[in-house]
Amino acid sequence: MLKKVLKSGEFAVTAECGPPKGADPEAVLKKAGLLKGNVDSVNVTDNQTAIVRMSSMAACSLIRSIGMDPILQMVVRDRNRISLQSDILGASAIGIRNVVCLSGDHMRFGNQPQAVGVFDLDSIQFVKTVKDMRDESKIAGGEALTKAPDMFIGAAANPFADPLAFRVVRLGKKVAAGADFIQTQCIYNLERFEKWMGMVRDRGLDKKCYILGGVTPLKSPGMAKYMKNNVAGMDVPDELINRMQGVPKEKWKEEGIKICVETIERLKTIKGVSGVHIMAIEWEEAVGEIAEKAGLLPRPII
Amino acid sequence: MTNNLERTLAIFYCRNMPESGEEVRQSLEKKYGKSIRLFPMPCSGRIDIVHLLRALEEFADAVYVITCPEGACRYLEGNKRIGKRVERAKSIIEGIGLEKERLNLITPVAVNDKFSLASYAEEIMKGAIKYTPSPVFKKTAHGAGKTKRKGSKAP
């Protein structure tokens, strides 16, 4: 369980599970099964890239049913404050104990570009709302709850987006709003990440929240190039693309995992980094191998 | 000499064009009769989309705009702006099913090329026959007689 592992001082491991584009619970259980034992908790994405998928909450519930600890991702793109707060109460009631509060990818990227984007709250206001619900048992506006939800609150941070200097100010706002833990965008440029961590430590933010560095194993040079050129907020150094291109096709995945493991080893040494968040999208099988090679197994039972 | 083509062309031109004064205009009108309508402008940039459309609506099988050469517009950008308006006017007429070839922009290449209103008009009128009569001027659905062009006599 993420909270316990972080509080114990152990290097935590989380991974991601994307729900299916359909109503089949087996699809979720299969993916979760691949992660079981290799991670402390698993993030379930919320209509990521604005593509309609099974709801995060439902998928989290399925994951709980096989004894794993889900992290409910919630975006503010699709719901107003009424349903966001309502979902927090519901999630807590069915035993979900972790939530990550996100803005969400814009509708334009997904398969429903004609949908209205709600954005009633932004991610920081949402973090604060959940904190107030948990710690002061009240909803936005101050009305009291009959029972407070129990949530470990997470938020995202992107050390690779612009403007660089302001990123840390914004992280500070997320922490001040009540974020307990942060998961970063996937890291390929370790130098830039270390620079960001330096600024984080300067502000003492590493002492106020747990920071998990995000990693994504590369499957091919094409994937690396795509992420570099087509995904906003990503920094993929050319040397990594060259590394991937430098090996034959049958060795791509192996090299991608190798790079990922090296990144994790480096993350372990950076002061202020409390864990790793492995986002092996549609490649959940790789998580176990990565965790093992990075010396992260077995996961502690606390 | 009258021209026995049944096409009527409109030519908008900039008064700064060489040899385009009133006498030239009158002699061209005499030469081509009802087949030509000439519109001198202080600058081709003063032409608006509505002028071009009204010409096509009322009498013209085709419309020409002659600008000054690039860089030679005395108001600096007039010849560029009319180019953009002609493009938009073309897309408007395309949108109603009228051929965009009926609207033409001529920008002579250089100032010292021998170009005059008369020589351009002659070139243009020689090519007039390539235009089919504009579908804007045809019988009405009830066949109650030809839709008259403004300014033309009934056949």
Add this chain to the structure above:
Amino acid sequence: MITAEQKPMNEIRDMIAPYKRILTVGCASCVAECAAGGEKETGALASALRMACKMAGDEKIIHEKTLDRQCVKDFVIQLEDVIKDYDAILSLGCGAGVQAVAEMYNEVPVIPALNTEFLGETRDQGLWVENCLGCGDCMLYFFGGVCPLARCSKQLLNGPCGGSQDGRCEVDPDVPCAWQNIIDRLSSFNALDRLEKIYPPKDWSKKRGAGPRKIIREDQKR
């Protein structure tokens, strides 16, 4: 100003199809400024429609008139003397203008020739950009004169999001990141500390809290 763009010709023709005597009414205010519905554009549209009718053998009468504004009763009433001659009005006003005309002459079909778009500014010749949502609770002071609701694609009050790169929005590289602008602007007059506070959730009730809004001013009434 309110911006708009002309509807595709075929859509306009479909809507006016059942009518025989149409008055095309332009507006000399906002839509003239954005070159969509002013006197020139009204003339051009009416001419194009008349040509289309002639080509199709469709005997419609299409006249044109441009009002100073279509959204003010005192100007709309200038149609009083002529409206009886027509069985429909094709309005090149913005949505507000179309509806104001329809309110006054509610037995005459009023057809919109434009798609009304946004509240914005003429940033440059031929370029209009959205900059105001009409939220009813202006916060431009806090954001250095750049509105994060209108100009941030995700309406963040505590931005930027993780997709801001090189001052561009992830949604469209041609769209500047409003938050980059806000940060630059506030930095330029040493007020970046305005962004350290956590801006609370927006009070949207000032925009749509009780349905369509109105303003009443007793001192302005007759």
